[in-house]
Amino acid sequence: MKGNPLLIVLGPTASGKTRLAVSLADALNGEVISADSRQVFRGMDIGTGKDLGEYIVEGRAVPYHLIDHKQAGERYQVDAFKEDFYRVFAFLTARKKLPVLCGGTGMYIHSILQQHEYTSIPVQQEFRERIQHFDIEKLREILATYPIAHTKHADQSTIKRLIRAIEIAEYLKVHPMDSKARPAFNPLVIGLTADVEMRRERIRNRLEHRLENGMIEEAQALMKAGISKDMLIFYGLEYKFMVSYLSGELNFQELKESLFTAICQYAKRQMTFFRKMEKDGVKIHWVDTQQTDSIETRVIELYKEHFSV
Secondary structure, three states, X not given: OOOEEEEEEEOOOOOOHHHHHHHHHHHOOEEEEEOOOOOOXXXXXXXXXXXXXXXXXXXXXXXXXXXXXXXXXXXXXXXXXXXXXXXXXXXXXXXXXXXXXXXXXXXXXXXXXXXXXXXXXXXXXXXXXXXXXXXXXXXXXXHOOOOHHHHOOOXXXXXXXXXXXXXXXXXXXXXXXXXXXXXXEEEEEEEXXXXXXXXXXXXXXXXXXXXXXXXXXXXXXXXXXXXXXXXXXXXXXXXXHHHHHHOOOOOHHHHHHHXXXXXXXXXXXHHHHHHHHHHOOOOEEEEEOOOOOOHHHHHHHHHHHHHOO
């Protein structure tokens, strides 16, 4: 087997990722690594859908990592996630445990699979402002003036991505970076999918449950603990809309409907990003969660076939 096995479970919000990942980790002597940009924060449980009760299988606790890893109010970016992921990955493989990476933050997962080296390079706003008015062909010409070593992995499909690629190449002219040695791994990527109406129904039911079980009170507690409204808005989605509700800008029915619409839109963006990952060469084995046979059984069969267990 080339490298170490890594099982990845991805999918849009409310698709059942956590339940499946935990079940697989339990069955395959594994532990779960979260790839969720907000579940990393302590005290943000209901709003981020941590569902910590799902990490218990028939009375057995399945260990998880990168959940409750940071204090609410802090920031956490893709480069920090990468460093944390590789640390946990090494820890698990040394103990002969299967790492099961689970989440819906596609950028986090993609950064691991594509071994992106430049995620730590900061945004250079003044430089961006000098080139943002150029059309796509002009930006491609500018990118071509930089050393191929700094541009060979650039995505030239959109203006936004070209600007970022030029920004990286410009930064590397002055700040050369050494490539970090990363552990080799052999990934199997499982994607959960369902038709749009089923997804919307699951989102609505899940949202109703969370609103009835303390999601608003959680936002109030975070604010009481000193987390600013601006920071909660920065965390997005549920917290953004709950701030509006708690500030009197929305009534409860408006909160529920606006949040439902926003979560559905977010799920659509997640699926768009996963499809982009496929275009970038990531093989995703899609599993329809509406089928009646056991999803876990089908994924274990894929796992055995992929790794020739």
